[in-house]
Amino acid sequence: MNNLAKLADYFVNYPFVRYAFVVGLLIALCASLLGVTLVLKRFSFIGDGLSHVAFGAMAVAAVTGLTNKMIIVLPVTVLSAILLLRTGQNTKIKGDAAVAMISVGALAVGYMLMNVFPSSSNISGDVCSTLFGSTSILTLRKSDVALCVVMAVIVILMFLLFYHKIFAVTFDESFAQASGIPANGYNLLIAVITSMIIVLAMNLVGSLLISALIIFPALSAMRLFRSFRSVIICSAVISVICAGAGIILSILFSTPVGSTIVVADMVVFFLFSLIARCKGGSKA
Amino acid sequence: MSVQITCKDAALGYENRIVAEHLNFTVSSGDYLCILGENGSGKSTLMKALLGLKPQVSGEIICAHQGIGYLPQQTVVQRDFPASVQEIVRSGCLGKSGLRPFYTKEEKALAAQMMQQLGITELAKRCYRDLSGGQQQRVLLARALCAAKNMLLLDEPVTGLDPRAQNELYEQIAALNRSGITIIMVSHDVAAALQYASHILQIGSKQQLFYGTADEYKNSRIGKAFLESGGAEIE
Numbered sequence: 001m002n003n004l005a006k007l008a009d010y011f012v013n014y015p016f017v018r019y020a021f022v023v024g025l026l027i028a029l030c031a032s033l034l035g036v037t038l039v040l041k042r043f044s045f046i047g048d049g050l051s052h053v054a055f056g057a058m059a060v061a062a063v064t065g066l067t068n069k070m071i072i073v074l075p076v077t078v079l080s081a082i083l084l085l086r087t088g089q090n091t092k093i094k095g096d097a098a099v100a101m102i103s104v105g106a107l108a109v110g111y112m113l114m115n116v117f118p119s120s121s122n123i124s125g126d127v128c129s130t131l132f133g134s135t136s137i138l139t140l141r142k143s144d145v146a147l148c149v150v151m152a153v154i155v156i157l158m159f160l161l162f163y164h165k166i167f168a169v170t171f172d173e174s175f176a177q178a179s180g181i182p183a184n185g186y187n188l189l190i191a192v193i194t195s196m197i198i199v200l201a202m203n204l205v206g207s208l209l210i211s212a213l214i215i216f217p218a219l220s221a222m223r224l225f226r227s228f229r230s231v232i233i234c235s236a237v238i239s240v241i242c243a244g245a246g247i248i249l250s251i252l253f254s255t256p257v258g259s260t261i262v263v264a265d266m267v268v269f270f271l272f273s274l275i276a277r278c279k280g281g282s283k284a
Numbered sequence: 285m286s287v288q289i290t291c292k293d294a295a296l297g298y299e300n301r302i303v304a305e306h307l308n309f310t311v312s313s314g315d316y317l318c319i320l321g322e323n324g325s326g327k328s329t330l331m332k333a334l335l336g337l338k339p340q341v342s343g344e345i346i347c348a349h350q351g352i353g354y355l356p357q358q359t360v361v362q363r364d365f366p367a368s369v370q371e372i373v374r375s376g377c378l379g380k381s382g383l384r385p386f387y388t389k390e391e392k393a394l395a396a397q398m399m400q401q402l403g404i405t406e407l408a409k410r411c412y413r414d415l416s417g418g419q420q421q422r423v424l425l426a427r428a429l430c431a432a433k434n435m436l437l438l439d440e441p442v443t444g445l446d447p448r449a450q451n452e453l454y455e456q457i458a459a460l461n462r463s464g465i466t467i468i469m470v471s472h473d474v475a476a477a478l479q480y481a482s483h484i485l486q487i488g489s490k491q492q493l494f495y496g497t498a499d500e501y502k503n504s505r506i507g508k509a510f511l512e513s514g515g516a517e518i519e
Contacts, residue, residue: 040361040365040366041361042360042361160385161383161385162385163385164374164375164378164381164385164386164387165378167367167371167375168375168378170361171361171362171365171367171372171375172356172359172362172375174354174356174359175354175355175356175376175424175427175428175431176375176378176379177335177337178335178336178337178352178354178356178431178437179353179354179376179378179379179431179432180379180380181378181379222366225366226366226368226410226411226413226414227366227367227368227371227409227411228365228366228367228368228371229368229371230366231366
């Protein structure tokens with residue numbers, strides 16, 4: 001009870017707590033929507049690769065001393081997403097190798113830049129907070145929140161508008177293409193939206209943990225549900241609940257926000273796996 | 285008998301590597317054409333050309349690409365895909381919907397009608413990955429019919445099915461053919477091709493080896509040779 005009162009107090013008295021909630025839940029929602037498609041298309045690793053690229057870009061932005069880092073981070077990540085998708089079709093360097101190459105490269109360059117041109121005295125602190133999210137979600141300004149809301153609305157609108165096409169392209173690309181759906185265009189759209197989400201989510205969970213936000217809710221939902229729509233809905237619900245619970249717990253027990261959310265997602269995943277196994281056992 | 289596809293001296297492949305050339309054949313409505321050939325003989329490239337996904341290097345292929353319902357080979361992604369049968373069949377209608385984000389009543393009705401025709405109406409709410417191989421192929425057939433009502437292009441549709449399911453699927457396809465739908469099937473199965481198809485196109489080592497009716501094929505030198513080898517080596 002005491003904790004609840006404390007939480008309510010935070011919520012009423014500190015606008016940054018409210019901001020954190022709005023941003024956290026929106027990002028979690030967006031990530032889970034796209035997550036189902038990415039997992040099913042075997043693109044989970046692209047999320048991971050892109051997040052490293054975003055880290056590298058963030059380092060570049062920090063070195064150049066830009067106040068609005070998005071100007072660099074967003075275009076660079078989107079561009080890498082497009083590049084990664086193109087190399088997926090190219091046979092010279094296989095898709096997975098290309099992703100590994102770009103992601104590790106970006107990570108190395110980012111870390112080196114941050115060390116060579118330190119923008120603050122606490123380099124390891126900077127690096128750590130970029131990688132693991134730290135508490136930056138609790139220091140959001142109104143403009144950050146506005147940007148996040150706008151991007152989230154765009155992502156959700158795109159998803160709703162192209163829901164059926166995204167399904168078709170995910171399920172069977174060659175059929176989609178043959179029946180006149182510009183499959184490559186939709187792949188590009190998926191890549192661009194993914195990179196937008198990753199850049200957004202860097203604030204919340206940091207660049208190393210973003211993949212968790214994308215894949216865990218989708219994987220959990222797939223344990224139990226058997227139609228595309230129910231999987232999407234369930235994954236969105238799981239993701240939002242976990243993000244909410246994660247933020248609350250992290251405030252109450254002063255744990256890092258990002259990792260708390262990811263742990264919440266993991267718990268749900270194991271729970272769902274267990275339920276699925278019990279159900280499967282009783283059926284067989 | 286209107287001509288639906290005309291292929292005149294077409295060469296297929298990539299800029300510097302021709303996979304198959306001198307292809308000449310026609311497909312009229314109601315035909316059942318079976319395309320035979322070894323692996324690597326250019327069958328799948330020919331299919332892509334017919335679907336309009338890959339233009340021919342030279343020659344001429346006249347056909348309405350959008351009017352072909354395609355049954356591709358199963359991919360790894362599909363085996364554990366969480367989707368209901370209804371969702372999949374309806375997605376066949378998407379090619380014509382442009383940017384419209386939802387299905388119209390007519391499209392839903394069309395999907396229902398196709399499921400009825402293929403006898404999978406009661407599976408509508410089931411999950412695709414829980415179905416048997418034969419049922420899965422019916423679902424994909426229904427989807428292909430939603431995309432195009434008068435011509436189907438099937439890519440080795442019986443691969444991976446047990447013999448009984450293979451026969452059922454062949455009968456199903458033959459029934460669709462009798463109802464007036466043109467069938468083009470890429471296959472390894474010479475015996476089935478001769479039993480069901482009206483026309484045979486055989487391609488091998490970069491060129492067209494045979495085109496004609498199934499009866500002509502049985503009496504042709506190449507057909508006899510192919511049959512004597514039992515078609516075993518084309519696997």
